[in-house]
Amino acid sequence: MDGNGRWAKQKGLNRTEGHKEGVKVVRKITRWCAKNSISYLSLYAFSTENWLRPKIEVDFLMKLLEKYLKNEDKTYEENNIRFKAIGDIGCFSDKLKKMINSLEIKTANNSSLTQILALNYGSKDEIARAFLKISKEGIENNATKYDVISKLESNLDTAGIPDVDLLIRTGGEIRLSNFLLYQCAYAELYFSKTLFPDFNIIELEKIIKSYKQRYRRFGAI
Numbered sequence: 001m002d003g004n005g006r007w008a009k010q011k012g013l014n015r016t017e018g019h020k021e022g023v024k025v026v027r028k029i030t031r032w033c034a035k036n037s038i039s040y041l042s043l044y045a046f047s048t049e050n051w052l053r054p055k056i057e058v059d060f061l062m063k064l065l066e067k068y069l070k071n072e073d074k075t076y077e078e079n080n081i082r083f084k085a086i087g088d089i090g091c092f093s094d095k096l097k098k099m100i101n102s103l104e105i106k107t108a109n110n111s112s113l114t115q116i117l118a119l120n121y122g123s124k125d126e127i128a129r130a131f132l133k134i135s136k137e138g139i140e141n142n143a144t145k146y147d148v149i150s151k152l153e154s155n156l157d158t159a160g161i162p163d164v165d166l167l168i169r170t171g172g173e174i175r176l177s178n179f180l181l182y183q184c185a186y187a188e189l190y191f192s193k194t195l196f197p198d199f200n201i202i203e204l205e206k207i208i209k210s211y212k213q214r215y216r217r218f219g220a221i
């Protein structure tokens, strides 16, 4: 969800206004996905590297997240959406952790869309945490590489969630920035120049249409 800061700057506003506008787009896209048979929508809201931003912006993003989790209850219930967080949320405030956990529990049986928010998420961090869990459990001497793949996948934050089909990055950057690197092994990639606050359903529909026209071979011919 890249481009919030630039969107705000272009309008002579504080960067934080861009994040606020971004939340509105998150809401619209989430509702649209729930109503249009999309099973999973993963959103990169805060990366393990985002702590490098000025404290004032980090604090703002944490407060914005709190506000979002508090106010969006209705969106999840009315649209039958399951909420799931991925990332290492251990370092968040107790209040935020509680809000995240209770929304996960409250929406656990909702069955239209699963909305996944990546919070203090980074692929390298996720894989390292999975590795630590596996090394504590131990691995059988005669384990094959296929056993290792299955063990790794069941210890990632995304355990039980299918791999990414389509990855969209807004804001004009052409990189993955440590997002779901393992899960994007065969993802179709789409890079949009649109700054996230300007991203809309019309563009999303256009991207999905172009995705549907791609022939996915998964290494075969």
Ligand code: FPP
Residues within 6 Å of the ligand: 001, 002, 003, 004, 005, 006, 007, 019, 020, 022, 023, 026, 044, 045, 046, 047, 050, 064, 065, 068, 117, 171, 196
């Ligand atoms: C990247 O744009 C955006 C972020 C690091 C934060 C994304 C957060 C939101 C969309 C709002 C919070 C979301 C929820 C669900 C509470 P940038 O700031 O790097 O923009 P720039 O590249 O123009 O500087």
